[in-house]
Amino acid sequence: MTAAETTRVRRHRMADPGGYIGGLDGLRALAVASVVIYHITPGALPGGFLGVDVFFVVSGFLITTLLLREVRKTKKIDFIGFWRRRARRLVPALVFLVIIVVPIAGIINRDLLVGIGRQVLGALTFSSNWLEIANGSSYFDQTSPLLFKNFWSLAVEEQFYLVWPPLFLLVIMLVRSWRVRVGMAVGLALLSAVLMGVMADPENLTRVYYGTDTHLFGLALGIALAFSWAPASGTWLAGRWSAWSQVAGLAALGGLLLLMATLDxxxxxxxxxxxxxxxxxxLTIIAAMIAPASPIARAAENPIFHWIGTRSYALYLWHWPVLVMVGLLAPAAPGSTAFWIRSAVAVLLTGIICEFSYRVIETPIRTNGFRATLAAASSRVSTRQPRYLAIVAAAAIMLVGTGAAVALAPEKSSVQLEIEENEERFETTPADPTPQPSEGADSPEPDASAAPTESSPQGFAMPGGEDITAIGDSLIVTSADGLEVEFPGLNFIAKSNRQWHEAPALVEAGLRDGTIRRAVILDFGTNAGIPDPQIVRDTIDLLGPDRMIVLVTIYGQSTFIESANETIRDIAADYPNVAVADWHAAISAQPHLLQADQTHPDIGGMYLFAETVRTAFETLAS
Known part of the structure; x- marks a missing residue:
């Protein structure tokens, strides 16, 4: 520490005065609200995931400030005390959630238990991010109903809580200048941000998003601000910042909200x-809030924001598992009245659970500690009052249920099993080469002459199964049985996780070996939408104007659904030999025909998928 930090001197008005830091609860409220909205309906707030980064900056700033205050007061760091306080804050609510959610989820749908052992291990050891990276999981894949996928950020923060205190002590012992300390923190932030940018892979964005190394910069920026606020004599915060802080803070808040509304x-x-x-x-918003008598901080301390902020940890924990389970109990198409009612019920239920968790579990342990709380609970149970015995019995049942659910969890979901079975069947029964349509249609190279013209043939004959090839991703795979009933004898070029950029090569290969017939179903986009509409046009041009082509709209809650379907309709309108099978509209009217992932059809859904495709072919054959 510097001399100013270790002696009793008059602290500058822009230096840390100690005590409660106003405004942070409001910032936490904004963070958790944005994440909840993003998870309910990504299209309404595409950048709502940035709420996690707000949490990171707040955590880096607050934890470092608390450590600086401890050194200033005691001239040392009580590592055991620090970690004990973190455990009291984090562990009780987490354990409570796990033993409640896991057995209930197993009762609702066993598919929710796929990978639950790994998820529980990650939750209880705060290693979720690295375990999910190793497993190849995706945070942005809306078709994967992982119960605890939101726990990755808790893991990053807990790893920070574990590693930072000893490093912090090393820094303040070896580095006396606040400028150097701030520079080190900023340098760490830039290094992490550069790593994220360099390692970002469009095919696997989860690695850089989940990685502690690539997502450390928010925490590091919070550290830098804490180091800037600590010196008694004042730092850059004591300059012109005090005069312009509120204007800058409001501008930063507007910019943050704009990013949340637009970032993809x-x-x-x-x-x-x-x-x-x-x-x-x-960081700018927090710097504005710590200015003396900050109007922004006062506004952020209103009762509603304060309630949400003080319960933000439990709200963040519970909202996603509740949304997943309520979504399975009450299927509803995104944007429908039923969907909004269901979402409101899920949010209300989350709030009730979090209030119970905050009052009955979190606050007593955080205030009194584990031992005192357990001793008090044991004393009450020893009185043999019925309500306390009932609580103990319920806890025991949930613990046993959690253990049983983890032990008996299926290795693969019913969707995955169906996909693997059908893909294996496609591979073992290759399609026979079929005669090609009129000359020019089987050219493997895109040809401008194949683009639609006024003379393009119309009034095709309605195809039978022996005339149809289905090309696409897991939607085609999981709908195979329904398609085969509706169109006996059709052939498949389909595999899960395929995307539109793979379509031209698949079509070229099919044209070369003669396995693409005169009528084609094209269904891609479930995993990534349509990043480049020209690829869709190139695929249609490869197939040529003499084939009947059905483009299938996609369904889900990803941010790209609406724009992808609009692109499909616009492209189909430009080709007289192309029709749209509006799967999105069909399944939106009957969302109960979807499997647990709320994306792939169940038995009834696959027949609806086939009927939707038949209707599209009929429009071309009319």
């Missing part, structure tokens, strides 16, 4: 500066 979780810009920018804006 699939855009490379997000990972090559977008998230860093959001973190810098959050």
């Amino acid at each position: 979780d699939q855009s490379l810009f997000t990972y090559r500066g977008g998230i860093l920018l959001a973190s810098l804006l959050t």
Whole structure:
């Protein structure tokens, strides 16, 4: 520490005065609200995931400030005490959630238990992010109903809580200048941000999003601000910042809200500066809030924001598992009245659970500690009052249920099993080469002459199964049985996780070996939408104007659904030999025909899928 920090001197008005830091609860409220909205309906707030980065900056700033205050007061760091306080804050609510959610989820749908052993291990050891990276999981894949996928950020923060205190002590012992300390923190932030940008892979964005190394910059920026606020004599915060802080804070808040409303979780810009920018804006807001008598801090301390902020940890924990389970109990198409009612019920239920958790579990343990709380609970149970015995019995049942659910969890979901079975069947029964349509249609190279013209043939004959080839991703795979009933004898070029950029090569290969017939179903986009509409046009041009082509709209809650379906309809309108099978509209009217992932059809859904395709072919044959 510097001399000013270790002696009793008059502290500058812009230096840390100690005590409660106003405004942070309001910032936490904004963070958790944005994440909840993003998880309910990504299209309404595409950048809502930035709420996690707000949490990171707040955590880096607050934890470092608390450590600085401890050194200033006691001239040392009580590591055991620090980690004990973190455990009291984090562990009780987490354990409570796990033993309640896991057995209930197993009762609702066993598919929710796939990978639950790994998820529980990650939750209880705060290693979720690295375990999910190793497993190849995706945060942005809306078709994967992982119960605890939101726990990745808790893991990053807990790893920070574990590693930072001893490093902090080393820094303040070896580095006396606040400027150097701030520079080190900023340098760490830039290094992490550069790693995220360089390592960002459009095919696997989860690695840089989940990685502690690539997503450390928000925490590091919070550290830098804490180091700037600590010296008694004042730092850059004591200059012109005090005069302009509120204007800058409001501008930063506006910028952060704009990013939340527009940033795309699939855009490379997000990972090559977008998230860093959001973190810098959050830093600016906090710097404005710590100014003396800050109007922004006062506004952020209103009762509603204070309630949400003080319960933000439990709200963040519970909202996603509740949304997943309520979604399975009450299927509803995104945007429908039933969907909004269901979402409101899920949010209300989350709030009730979190209030119970905050009052009955979190606060007593955080205030009194584990031992005293357990001793008090044991004393009450010893009185043999019925309500206390009932609580113990319920806890025991949930613990046993959690253990049983983990032990008996299926290795693969019913969707995955169906996909694997059908893909194996496609591979073992290759399609026979079929005669090609009129000359020019089987050219493997795109040809401008194949583009639609007024003379393009219309009035095709309605195809039978022996005339149809289905090309696409897991939607085709899981709908195979329904398609085969509706169109006996059709053939498949389909595999899960395929995307539109793979379509031209698949069509070229099919044209060369003669396995693509005169009528074609094209269904891609479930995993990534349509990043480049020209690829769809190139695929249609490869197939030529003499084939009947059905483009299938996609369904789900990803941010790209609406734009992808609009693109499909616009492209189909330009080709007289192309029709749209509006799967999105069909399944939106009957969402109960979807499997647990709320994306792939169940038995009834696969027949609806086939009927939707038949209707599209009929429009071409009319």
